[in-house]
Amino acid sequence: MRWIWLFALLASFQLSAQEWQLRDTCPPSFLLTEDNRCELKTLYQFYTSTQGKGLGGTQTELPPHRDGFTPQQIDLGRHLFFDPLLSGDQQLSCASCHLPEKGFSDGKALSDGANNLQTTRSSPTLWNSAFVTRFFWDARAQSLEEQAVGPLFAENEMDNTPERLLASLNQNSVYKQWFAQAFGESNGITLDQIASALTAFQTSLISLNSRYDQYVHGNHNALNENEIAGMNVYRSFVARCSECHMPPLFTNNQIAVIGTPEPEGMPLDVGAETTFNAPKLKGGFKVPTLRNIAKTAPYMHSGRFATLREAVEFYTLGRGHAVPEGVEMQIHWHIWEPNLTDEEIDRIVDFLHALTDETFTPAVPAVLPSGLTPINNQQTAAIKGENQ
Known part of the structure; x- marks a missing residue:
């Protein structure tokens, strides 16, 4: 019996060694x-046109991006990302x-x-971060590396x-x-x-294979009638959504002052004004990507709007209508009063749902070197409950 137990123990060690690769x-x-x-x-690499981006052009090339990491570095980062x-x-x-x-997001x-x-x-999405040039809502980080370590040492975030x-x-x-394998150095982790x-x-x-993308690449059956109608409103000179949320990333990587209201009881967040010491950017925040937007409610920098329809409707209620009394903001010139109908708002929301693509969602590690649970059990249980 003792030998059977020892054999099982050795087998478990062997399995563990295989797991730690x-x-x-x-x-x-x-x-x-x-x-x-x-x-x-991606298929977008075959497009060379930059024309029409601000008009919602479809077959336009992607902006520069970061890649070139090794498989080992990516997989190491995956484990770190999920490790408490x-x-x-x-x-x-x-x-x-x-x-x-x-x-x-969360x-x-x-x-x-x-x-x-x-x-x-609010926690922004991380999809297509490879194409982003500034990070955090107030654009205070200029690289993914700077963004990655910020939350680690913030008292109200991970507090390490x-x-x-x-x-x-x-x-x-x-x-x-693993660090020695990924970076070719054995003098300790830095x-x-x-x-x-x-x-x-x-x-x-990377999320570039939504039904919208399939439509762009030639499958005109990928979008239904309402979604196509919504795309046309989205790209129109009336709604002007695409002038900031430009395809194919559905962001222009810029900062915009749009006058979003703060949640009840919260003080005004001046946003990028602090980052750049620029009063003209008071209330300015990064233009977020709209890819997978249907998955990332609530919306805006403080989660002010619970639904996509509320967020879209905000843009048609009047330029600067939510700016607090006595506060001066230089509202972005794209923000005006398009006076969209309820049907046009609904069609835009339909179209935004067609931007969902989770084809390449990475697997959560089954086990971690630390022995800790990859994702907080309460969060996982809550998500399962919401999806039932």
Whole structure:
């Protein structure tokens, strides 16, 4: 009997050794090069036209993007992203606020952080981060690496310290082995490597295969009559949605002052005014992508609107109608009074649902080197309950 128990124990060790392997293949939509790099490949790369972007043009090329990470770096970042070991109390992971099931947001107006605190803004989606040039709602980070480490050390987010984070990872034999494998160095894990691995994973989150994309690439049966009607309103000179939310990314990577109202009882968030020390940007925030927008309610920087229809309707209620009395804002010139009908608003909402694409949603790791649960059990249970 003792030998049977010992054999089972050895078998479990062998299984564990097999589990602790980083992938040597690229995520879907990426091609592995001869020098072990993952290069993004999409049908949009065959388009060279930049004309019509501001008018809602369809077959236009994508802007520059980041790729070229190794499969091992991407997979290491995937495990780190879901590992609560990165937080100070080991109760939160990056995925706590960026859940795959919620379009890599979290379904809350303000996210729950450490110390029973809340963040001050809604969690934005991470889809297509490889194409983004500035990060956070107020555009204060200029790289994915800078964005990746910010929440780790924020008191109201993951509340870790650089020293504690490095100690936790360097004391873990699997992570030490993985970092050495991913970065070719064995002198210990560094903060730059952590940021680079998280960046590698985020650049692999590609969503460019929605029914809208299939329509663009020639399948005109991919959208129904209402969605096509909505797309035409969206692209029109009346609604002017596409002038800021430009295809194919459905953002222009710029900052816009639109005068979104704050939730009841919350003070005015000046946004990018602080980042750039520019009064003209008071109340200015990044133009978010609309891809997978149907999955990321509530909407705006503070989750002010519960539904897509409320968010769309905001733009037709009058220029600057929600700006607090006595506050001066330089509302973006694209924001005007299109006086859309209820039917036109409904059709735009129909079209926005056609931008959903979760084809390449990465798998949540079954196990983590830390031994911790990949995603908070309460969040997972809540999501399952909502989807039943």
